[in-house]
Amino acid sequence: MSEKKILIFYGTRYGATEGVAGKMAELIREKGSQAEVYNLKDLPDDRIPDFSNYDGILIGSSIRIGQWTRDVKKFIGNKAEELNKFKGKKGFYVCSGYASNPDTYEKVKVEYTTDACEKLGVKKLDLFDAFGGLMDFTDTSRMGWLEKKILKKAAKQTTGESAEDDSYTDLRDWDQIEKFTLEFLGKL
Ligand SMILES: Cc1cc2nc3c(=O)[nH]c(=O)nc-3n(C[C@H](O)[C@H](O)[C@H](O)COP(=O)(O)O)c2cc1C
Structure with a gap:
């Protein structure tokens, strides 16, 4: 090529x-x-x-x-x-x-x-x-608290499981x- x-x-x-x-x-x-x-x-x-x-x-x-x-x-x-x-x-x-x-x-x-x-x-x-x-709930995340809250809620609705505080999922x-x-x- x-x-x-x-x-x-x-x-x-x-x-x-x-x-x-x-x-x-x-x-x-x-x-x-x-x-x-x-x-x-x-x-x-x-x-x-x-x-x-x-x-x-x-x-x-x-x-x-x-x-x-x-x-x-x-x-x-x-x-x-x-x-x-x-x-x-x-x-x-x-x-x-x-x-x-x-x-x-x-x-x-x-x-x-x-x-x-x-x-x-x-x-x-x-x-x-x-x-x-990315679901980045760590302290160094670029997400603010409200964004974390919205994403956590959406993730729970989709997977049925709550994301841990401070977790990082790629x-x-x-x-x-x-x-x-x-x-x-x-x-x-
Ligand atoms: C407040 C908020 C709203 C989101 N809304 C959607 C959405 O409507 N649809 C979707 O597929 N993902 C949604 N996501 C997930 C993002 O697409 C995901 O975090 C992705 O990593 C964003 O790309 P970026 O990391 O390059 O900014 C949302 C995430 C946050 C924090």
Whole structure:
């Protein structure tokens, strides 16, 4: 496979989506291609790279109350036309609590990716998936107390079990993430 150039943009709240973006970049580089990773929160509009210099674009978002981050929403909304005209391949993923539950995975996989993109005018994704997220109830968590409370309640409703205070559960399936990344590379 010849060397490809890939852009990865992401928006995160608690770190799961960021970790996935980093892992994807690592896998792409291991395969001899180039990956540039951008946290959309720290990327001013005038520093967004010119898409036409790249073979692929991957975009990832955190999900909270069914919504992407504000930065992802703004980026996709502003760039919808450019993304539709992009000659390379486009992939989209989310990190979401419901993605790690087999009963809700298929639904949120479409709802949080293609459906949400379509609402902002992005017509065709070449690849999309939903990965699990983080349930970080430790002191160093990026979640505030209210967010912890909401997530604990949702987790109890889904699993029937109460999450321990101070527990840390990573619900991302790294095999699923690797498969997605290699499949995307294979499309370029
Ligand atoms: C307040 C709150 C609301 C959430 N709402 C949803 C939701 O509506 N759907 C979902 O699938 N996951 C939901 N989650 C789980 C997050 O998607 C999960 O924590 C994931 O790690 C977020 O990605 P990030 O770590 O990159 O921010 C919620 C989490 C919190 C704390």
